[in-house]
Amino acid sequence: xxxxxxxxxxxxxxxxxxxxxxxxxxxxxxxxxxxxxxxxxxxxxxxxxxxxxxxxxxxxxxxxxxxxxxxxxxxxxxxxxxxxxxxxxxxxxxxxxxxxxxxxxxxxxxxxxxxxxxxxxxxxxxxxxxxxxxxxx
Amino acid sequence: xxxxxxxxxxxxxxxxxxxxxxxxxxxxxxxxxxxxxxxxxxxxxxxxxxxxxxxxxxxxxxxxxxxxxxxxxxxxxxxxxxxxxxxxxxxxxxxxxxxxxxxxxxxxxxxxxxxxxxxxxxxxxxxxxxxxxxxxxxxxxxxxxxxxxxxxxxxxxxxxxxxxxxxxxxxxxxxxxxxxxxxxxxxxxxxxxxxxxxxxxxxxxxxxxxxxxxxxxxxxxxxxxxxxxxxxxxxxxxxxxxxxxxxxxxxxxxxxxxxxxxxxxxxxxxxxxxxxxxxxxxxxxxxxxxxxxxxxxxxxxxxxxxxxxxxxxxxxxxxxxxxxxxxxxxxxxxxxxxxxxxxxxxxxxxxxxxxxxxxxxxxxxxxxxxxxxxxxxxxxxxxxxxxxxxxxxxxx
Ligand SMILES: [Zn+2]
Numbered sequence: 007x008x009x010x011x012x013x014x015x016x017x018x019x020x021x022x023x024x025x026x027x028x029x030x031x032x033x034x035x036x037x038x039x040x041x042x043x044x045x046x047x048x049x050x051x052x053x054x055x056x057x058x059x060x061x062x063x064x065x066x067x068x069x070x071x072x073x074x075x076x077x078x079x080x081x082x083x084x085x086x087x088x089x090x091x092x093x094x095x096x097x098x099x100x101x102x103x104x105x106x107x108x109x110x111x112x113x114x115x116x117x118x119x120x121x122x123x124x125x126x127x128x129x130x131x132x133x134x135x136x137x138x139x140x141x142x143x
Numbered sequence: 144x145x146x147x148x149x150x151x152x153x154x155x156x157x158x159x160x161x162x163x164x165x166x167x168x169x170x171x172x173x174x175x176x177x178x179x180x181x182x183x184x185x186x187x188x189x190x191x192x193x194x195x196x197x198x199x200x201x202x203x204x205x206x207x208x209x210x211x212x213x214x215x216x217x218x219x220x221x222x223x224x225x226x227x228x229x230x231x232x233x234x235x236x237x238x239x240x241x242x243x244x245x246x247x248x249x250x251x252x253x254x255x256x257x258x259x260x261x262x263x264x265x266x267x268x269x270x271x272x273x274x275x276x277x278x279x280x281x282x283x284x285x286x287x288x289x290x291x292x293x294x295x296x297x298x299x300x301x302x303x304x305x306x307x308x309x310x311x312x313x314x315x316x317x318x319x320x321x322x323x324x325x326x327x328x329x330x331x332x333x334x335x336x337x338x339x340x341x342x343x344x345x346x347x348x349x350x351x352x353x354x355x356x357x358x359x360x361x362x363x364x365x366x367x368x369x370x371x372x373x374x375x376x377x378x379x380x381x382x383x384x385x386x387x388x389x390x391x392x393x394x395x396x397x398x399x400x401x402x403x404x405x406x407x408x409x410x411x412x413x414x415x416x417x418x419x420x421x422x423x424x425x426x427x428x429x430x431x432x433x434x435x436x437x438x439x440x441x442x443x444x445x446x447x448x449x450x451x452x453x454x455x456x457x458x459x460x461x462x463x464x465x466x467x468x469x470x471x472x473x474x475x476x477x478x479x480x481x482x483x484x485x486x487x488x489x490x491x492x493x494x495x496x497x498x499x500x501x502x503x504x505x506x507x508x509x510x511x512x513x514x515x516x517x518x519x520x521x522x523x524x525x526x527x528x529x530x531x532x533x534x535x536x537x538x539x
Contacts, residue, residue: 010282010283010284011272011281011282011284012272012282013272013278013279013281013282014272014273014277014278014281015278017272017273017274017275017278018275019275019278020275020278020279023278023279024278043401045401046275046276046279047275047279048275052400071297071405072293072294072296072297072300072405072526073293073296074288074289074290074292074293074295074296074353074354074355074356075289075351075353075354076284076285076286076288076289076353077350077351077352077353077354078266078286078288078352078353079266079284079286080263080266080267081267081284081286083284084284087284090284092283092284092285092289092293093293094293094399094405094526096401096402100401100402101401102399102400102401102402102403103279104279104280104283104285104399105283106283106284114351114354119296119297119300120300137282137283
């Protein structure tokens with residue numbers, strides 16, 4: 007199993023997101039006042055400053071906006087992964103998140119910009135929180 | 144031109160000559176560089192009344208800590224820290240403060256021991272957890288290089304840019320570095336595989352660090368430092384070297400937003416402010432000192448500064464002649480850049496230093512009669528949170 011770093015909680019802005027992950031939900035927020043989609047999670051709307059946000063669960067489907075494959079990382083938690091991908095994924099609800107594309111044999115050739123992907127909650131060797139990653143659909 | 148401002152000028156410069164230097168601390172580098180830059184200008188230690196500092200010397204306390212270390216009592220202190228472009232921001236602020244009559248002799252300095260301390264700038268882990276952004280990023284192991292690589296991949300997807308095109312930036316920059324004895328010594332001390340001119344094939348056959356960026360598209364990790372003295376017009380008229388006037392500046396920020404275009408940097412916002420204030424157009428610029436953390440950084444910034452249209456940096460760098468001895472109008476990164484001269488972590492001060500050398504006629508890859516230069520720093524992460532700082536410089 008992978009051993010990605012865990013979120014360091016409690017932390018005020020991101021706690022609800024990670025509780026959602028534990029419950030199998032990919033959470034994002036919308037503003038009650040101006041309808042802006044807010045992500046990464048915060049306690050205020052980044053368009054109008056309102057504190058009235060609603061937390062929702064995304065369907066978990068989206069497309070790869072861009073990606074790279076890390077061939078050299080000195081981070082100890084990633085030493086065993088070999089070449090691994092990082093990507094910005096545009097979710098269908100209109101938010102962009104940093105994640106990783108999994109489930110491909112060779113990330114250097116099989117990941118494409120614009121590729122449809124779906125979230126999965128990847129269990130980790132250690133820690134309570136699975137990590138949301140994306141797999142091509 | 145008629146109304147081009149002449150409020151403040153770079154009057155003294157100094158660049159730390161060594162890129163691996165266990166013999167000094169970063170704070171010692173800053174202090175000695177400031178003294179040497181004041182000597183270059185013919186100014187005294189006690190003339191300094193304004194300190195701009197990014198907190199890079201690890202001495203603690205930013206501009207306040209530096210003032211105490213130097214033994215100066217400035218009446219302007221500015222501790223702006225916005226990544227590698229901090230020094231372009233400092234130059235912009237010094238211009239404003241001097242024009243407002245708040246300062247006459249401003250000091251910018253830099254010192255870093257990244258090579259001696261073996262800091263894995265590009266390949267170390269990303270932000271740690273425990274913060275609003277770190278908790279969303281640290282699980283994915285994004286390296287700094289991978290962040291820039293994501294910009295490159297999207298640029299290639301959207302505009303057909305190729306690695307071969309981007310490699311021209313590495314080739315021209317190395318060409319300049321080979322003429323700069325300090326850069327040659329740097330590559331030697333840092334044990335580069337080949338301290339020589341490089342070809343497109345050399346870049347393409349160097350190993351991929353984070354797709355699609357190759358080793359020879361990435362800046363080095365070195366020690367380094369330097370200082371810049373910026374003075375008011377009345378002081379500048381009596382200094383030893385000819386003044387290099389700061390005639391325009393722009394500052395901007397960018398970060399990941401839903402639906403935003405990762406191939407456009409903060410430079411698209413900072414550059415029009417700077418060119419507008421300077422009343423010059425990109426086509427008039429002789430020297431472009433563009434922060435070359437990676438080839439893609441230069442490509443994106445050349446577009447955002449208006450040297451070519453968005454998406455056209457690939458053809459621009461591969462066909463327009465960006466080396467000092469090619470016929471093209473614009474010459475790029477004549478000191479050898481972060482790619483081949485030095486990158487101690489925040490390279491912005493070197494963009495000012497080499498632009499000033501060019502406008503004085505002192506570069507090792509001198510463009511004859513260079514009159515106008517732009518120094519553009521990109522600080523932070525090109526594909527994430529970053530700043531753009533644009534400074535336009537003019538010789539009389
Ligand atoms: Zn709102």
